[in-house]
Amino acid sequence: MSNDVSFRRASDAVRAVGAGDAGWLDVVHTAREFLGADAATFLCHDKQSRSVRFVEQSGHEARLIEEYAQLYYRYDDSARRFWDAPAGTWYSSSIALKHESQNDRVFWNEFMRPNQLQQLVGVLICNDDDTLTALSIQRTHVVEPTFANTAKIAEYERQLTAAFAARRAAARASLDALSQMLDPTLEGLLIASPDGWVLAYAPGLDVLLGGNDSQLILNQRRLVHRQPEWQNRLTNSLRQVNVSRQPASLVLPDSWGHAYRTTLRPLGSQMNHGLRAAVGVRIERRSIFNVPSETALRQHFSLTQAEARLFHHLVAGLTIGECSEVLGLGTSTLRTQLSAILRKTGCHRQGELLRLATMLAP
Missing domain, CATH: 3.30.450.80 (Transcription factor LuxR-like, autoinducer-binding domain)
Known part of the structure; x- marks a missing residue:
């Protein structure tokens, strides 16, 4: 030639x-x-x-x-x-x-x-x-x-x-644009290799993963879980997404009452740095202590103020009996309110109701 x-x-x-x-x-x-x-x-x-x-x-x-x-x-x-x-x-x-x-x-x-x-x-x-x-x-x-x-x-x-x-500037611009839609105290984005090397990440991710008790961390530009078993699962998921080119989800434990929900996806040309093996990772920090407010529940499900107040306490983990003591109402009254909440939300069981409410949790 x-x-x-x-x-x-x-x-x-x-x-x-x-x-x-x-x-x-x-x-x-x-x-x-x-x-x-x-x-x-x-x-x-x-x-x-x-x-x-x-x-x-x-x-x-x-x-x-x-x-x-x-x-x-x-x-x-x-x-x-x-x-x-x-x-x-x-x-x-x-x-x-x-x-x-x-x-x-x-x-x-x-x-x-x-x-x-x-x-x-x-x-x-x-x-x-x-x-x-x-x-x-x-x-x-x-x-x-x-x-x-x-x-x-x-x-x-x-x-x-x-x-x-x-290519690096294109990935940076995409990350910056997407990060405008995120709450950096609760979620973040990064681009990683199948081995967990972080090629780039959205602003604020180092803070999200930077707590002293955080189990998922950035360590010398690698995404690492402190527990070896979960680190292996994370690495295997990254490699699987890279091979299959199909998205996957993985929930990783954090400190008590908290967890990280990760969504992994193969990346297109605007974000993959020109590499075949580049995976996008969205990280959401979930907490059992984050409970939807009464106002959010009332507005979203068209509840009365009393129904929203009961719903809020049930999501926080109280039983009907405990709600009766806290709210100063009889259990029969609360069960009537609960029936109304189930009807308005389209749920049949209290467990379904609580899972639905988690969608509104910050």
Whole structure:
């Protein structure tokens, strides 16, 4: 394939990502052709935890990517040496170089060499305080750099950084718009990877999950439940939604009398950062102590003031006998009011009535 054709295809893929019409996997595929590589990866390193947030790849076995993400990224100093470099910086390393650090020796001798990889070349797409995101190619032989395509590579580099910024801005704008409809003290939104990495979240989520007794927390940009059993359920649900592309719900325990109701959905192009594996998570904090007011019950169900007062106390957990003592009314009078409430709400049992009332709880 001619260099002009491969550059046009690579450039078109990057522009499509920036416009929300394609994903980063398309960029990885075309980068292999344009840059003359045996494989390519689009990779995000988390600087605080020194782990991998996400990977899109072409040309590698899944086993190799899993080994890298779980272990050998710790020894990959090829990009880490440029953690303070600006976006657009290119880096290169090969098996032919003299590797003086222990990390280099482990990375090349125990990971790259056994997988017949002899060279990697990458460009930093985004580099901030939290993450380093790069497009990297890998070759089974060492290729000496030439300056024949300098102009095209410079243009390609600019397109990559612009596309990444555009997709991140689109997700940020969508989150900000949706968050205007939420009460940040009770609910929040985030975009996560199937492993629980939080790619972005709506304003206020760190406060919602930031209580000292909160069981669901943000820990180094990961969504974590303090109880291992429920953490496993959360991770499994995220992965299931990513695979099935179907929404799911999960209720997670919190402190006594509270719980988190989570709704997980696969995301479209405006919010998925251009990644195949991105899941939207809505988090609602529920409490048994949140009881609908008498006014809300009266207005919503067209009740009398006396009926609304009884309904409010029943939702708060009192029995008819206890309501009789609190309200100073006989049980026969209260049962008559309860019958009227059941008729007006269309319920047949008191249990149905209480479940219906929870819909009005703040």
